[in-house]
Amino acid sequence: MYGKTTIDTGILPTICRQCDMHCGINVHIENGKLVKISGLKEHPQNKGRLCPKGPAAIETVYHPDRVVKPLKRAEDGSFREIPLVRAMDEIAARLVSIKELHGAETVSCWQGEALGFAQQEKYARRFIHAFGSPNFFSCDSLCWAGRHLAYSLVQGYWNACPDFKNADLVLFWGSNPPVSHPTFMVPLGEGRKKGGKLIVIDPRLTRIAKQADLHLKPLPGSDGALAWGLIRYLLEHDCFDKEFVTKHTIGFEDLAVYARRFTTGFVAKRTGLTRQELRDCCRMVADNLPRVVNYTGVSIEHQDNGVNNVRTIACLGALCGAVDIKGGDLWPEGMGERDLTLYRELPLKEIQPVGADSFPVLYDMIKECHTPTGMEYMLGNGRYPIKAMILSGGNPANTNPNSGKVARALAGLDLFVVRDMFLTETTRLAHYVLPAASFLERTELHFYSHYQHVSVSRKVMEIEGVLDEYTFWRDLSHRLGFGREYFPWETESDVNRWLLEPSGIDLETLEARPEGIQYKPVRYRKYRTTPFPTPSGKLELRSGYLEKLGLPPLPVYREPVYLREDSSEYPYILVTGARKAVYYHSRFRNIPRFRKLHPHPEAEFHPSDADRLDMEEGDRVRIISETGSIVVPAKVVEPEEIREGVIQVTHGWEQESNVNRLTFDQVTDPVSGFPQLTSIPVRVEKERPRGGGRG
Ligand SMILES: Nc1nc2c(c(=O)[nH]1)N[C@H]1C(S)=C(S)[C@@H](COP(=O)(O)OP(=O)(O)OC[C@H]3O[C@@H](n4cnc5c(=O)[nH]c(N)nc54)[C@H](O)[C@@H]3O)O[C@H]1N2
Ligand SMILES: Nc1nc2c(c(=O)[nH]1)N[C@H]1C(S)=C(S)[C@@H](COP(=O)(O)OP(=O)(O)OC[C@H]3O[C@@H](n4cnc5c(=O)[nH]c(N)nc54)[C@H](O)[C@@H]3O)O[C@H]1N2
Numbered sequence: 001m002y003g004k005t006t007i008d009t010g011i012l013p014t015i016c017r018q019c020d021m022h023c024g025i026n027v028h029i030e031n032g033k034l035v036k037i038s039g040l041k042e043h044p045q046n047k048g049r050l051c052p053k054g055p056a057a058i059e060t061v062y063h064p065d066r067v068v069k070p071l072k073r074a075e076d077g078s079f080r081e082i083p084l085v086r087a088m089d090e091i092a093a094r095l096v097s098i099k100e101l102h103g104a105e106t107v108s109c110w111q112g113e114a115l116g117f118a119q120q121e122k123y124a125r126r127f128i129h130a131f132g133s134p135n136f137f138s139c140d141s142l143c144w145a146g147r148h149l150a151y152s153l154v155q156g157y158w159n160a161c162p163d164f165k166n167a168d169l170v171l172f173w174g175s176n177p178p179v180s181h182p183t184f185m186v187p188l189g190e191g192r193k194k195g196g197k198l199i200v201i202d203p204r205l206t207r208i209a210k211q212a213d214l215h216l217k218p219l220p221g222s223d224g225a226l227a228w229g230l231i232r233y234l235l236e237h238d239c240f241d242k243e244f245v246t247k248h249t250i251g252f253e254d255l256a257v258y259a260r261r262f263t264t265g266f267v268a269k270r271t272g273l274t275r276q277e278l279r280d281c282c283r284m285v286a287d288n289l290p291r292v293v294n295y296t297g298v299s300i301e302h303q304d305n306g307v308n309n310v311r312t313i314a315c316l317g318a319l320c321g322a323v324d325i326k327g328g329d330l331w332p333e334g335m336g337e338r339d340l341t342l343y344r345e346l347p348l349k350e351i352q353p354v355g356a357d358s359f360p361v362l363y364d365m366i367k368e369c370h371t372p373t374g375m376e377y378m379l380g381n382g383r384y385p386i387k388a389m390i391l392s393g394g395n396p397a398n399t400n401p402n403s404g405k406v407a408r409a410l411a412g413l414d415l416f417v418v419r420d421m422f423l424t425e426t427t428r429l430a431h432y433v434l435p436a437a438s439f440l441e442r443t444e445l446h447f448y449s450h451y452q453h454v455s456v457s458r459k460v461m462e463i464e465g466v467l468d469e470y471t472f473w474r475d476l477s478h479r480l481g482f483g484r485e486y487f488p489w490e491t492e493s494d495v496n497r498w499l500l501e502p503s504g505i506d507l508e509t510l511e512a513r514p515e516g517i518q519y520k521p522v523r524y525r526k527y528r529t530t531p532f533p534t535p536s537g538k539l540e541l542r543s544g545y546l547e548k549l550g551l552p553p554l555p556v557y558r559e560p561v562y563l564r565e566d567s568s569e570y571p572y573i574l575v576t577g578a579r580k581a582v583y584y585h586s587r588f589r590n591i592p593r594f595r596k597l598h599p600h601p602e603a604e605f606h607p608s609d610a611d612r613l614d615m616e617e618g619d620r621v622r623i624i625s626e627t628g629s630i631v632v633p634a635k636v637v638e639p640e641e642i643r644e645g646v647i648q649v650t651h652g653w654e655q656e657s658n659v660n661r662l663t664f665d666q667v668t669d670p671v672s673g674f675p676q677l678t679s680i681p682v683r684v685e686k687e688r689p690r691g692g693g694r695g
């Protein structure tokens, strides 16, 4: 057993970061060893509940395969241990020489999902700007940013968690919270007890769909048409909040004209839903105004018209008058903490960030460089080359679209440093693999914007030679000569103190309150006195900002690619990424008790499709898209579980089972540049007449 715990025996309350829900947990320690994780009842996020992944942090931390020593790749491709100081010196020297030879902008950073979207990510943003390069990449090029941009374009902000508890009707668009966001089920359950209704829009019968009052199974990629159909219905039947729309929105006239084409017949044809289903859905919305909330899942932004489809859903919320009200979409207020990034202090105006020319909205609004364009730069097809990357908390060679190309791009770097807890498909391509501290080995602030709450997690243990993110960036920046100026804090606790200072909450108070502190009470209808944070100060049903960029100002509908273009060669529609409760993207397949639950990858098929393909459960099938092909065992589900003609494969499996060999990096959302991870045209071939179940 390695590592030194903060206390010898006892219970330390902290925050779980096995996923992005930030539940309160108690870590039980006996004689210097972590023995159990239980739920922290006082924490408002989870109220003591845990999902299976939380307690598995112990298996992760003590996993026999965990990387605890720095590794350097030798000429023959094998990894050799190297002392940490030497590794850091060598990396710093390589960065200096690449900067001198090719320019600072050829060096980049990448942060993956494991580090989340706040403090940990901001260290990397700070570092790379101080180094002189704007090239910060992350998993945000295919997660969250599409929704964030869409909602921000309409109302100026995105609320990650609407007011489920007080809503009369909740619509989940392509999302399955019992699995993906277990803590949503607490307020949702409370709302349901009070009589709140539920509509789920998903081509599959998910766990949340089983609980729904109405489950619609549209054709993948057609959600925009459905949302426009709902808008048309509300306008035609005069069921919308006229006062709100008149006083607080712009673009209503144009929206109303565009909505006219979305007649029931038109929408039924696009979505594959019946007229009756459409009418039921429209009536439920109209009958429950204004407390109607829409939650858009990741699969909507993974569509090739993702931003406009999400914008349409946001406009629908606005017509409902469900903005900034109890039981609606909340408008969260920040705490006023300091900003770790240097975008204001040290703008790098003279260098064009990767992708900012093709997807200006993505860079302008969230300072994210576009990862599929980044691959082109790494392959030498950009305005300048990307030569070096420091990546932490991600496994893009597995999780990013067209994964074969991603691997080729990363393999071509002159310097590739990866910080991870395990060896992965991505670390295999690295020149240096540095052991990363788990969330139990660092301290950071956690924000819960929907109830305006902050808490701090604590360092529960430490492993010698395993650096937390802050210490890594600090040590590297000191070697490069800008540490004293930009990374002056000794420890992460010092950073936390600095971040909190303007908020008036001091670190010691927060540390004494493991359940956290509400930094501001939630207020409603702030728009009556405060302009929306959009260019016009109003809610923008039509965007002048997009128009200036040459993009359509309205959230126009575009048919998914399988309808737009001839795809007779690819008669099935693939959706990817439906989450499994015990896996997190490419993570946790190395936990034996989880692996027992889901031992191998699988492709879900409707029984009629299985009949058509003369296929049985367990047969190995080859699925082929324009990008590539994979081989996985088939799972023939019940007829009601998936829409006929649709196939689902979850991502995160390796090599020939990796569904990202099929996903599209060449078809991108016009606003965000998001690659297309759902609604992909594919064909299917049986690999062998009858096969085993393992892939
Ligand atoms: N256990 C676990 N939890 C996770 C994750 C994980 O990997 N494992 N990942 C986390 C991350 S980073 C994210 S972003 C979230 C995502 O979480 P959610 O946004 O809730 O997404 P999923 O749970 O994948 O559910 C997506 C659903 O969309 C459906 N779908 C696919 N295409 C379409 C379409 O075109 N239209 C509609 N209406 N539906 C469609 C799929 O059938 C699937 O059921 O989950 C987070 N939580
Ligand atoms: N086809 C398809 N592909 C998808 C999706 C989909 O729906 N369909 N979903 C996409 C989405 S929404 C997302 S967010 C991305 C996520 O994609 P990635 O960002 O690549 O996330 P993970 O696969 O979880 O990789 C996290 C890595 O970090 C390591 N790690 C764990 N904890 C720590 C830590 O504390 N510190 C450090 N340094 N490393 C740690 C893990 O071992 C793992 O290798 O995947 C995307 N890929």
Ligand code: SF4
Residues within 6 Å of the ligand: 016, 017, 018, 019, 020, 021, 022, 023, 046, 049, 050, 051, 052, 053, 054, 055, 181, 182, 183
């Ligand atoms: S939902 Fe599970 S993994 Fe996520 S923070 Fe909560 S306990 Fe941890």
Ligand SMILES: [Mo]
Residues within 6 Å of the ligand: 113, 142, 143, 144, 298
């Ligand atoms: Mo994500």
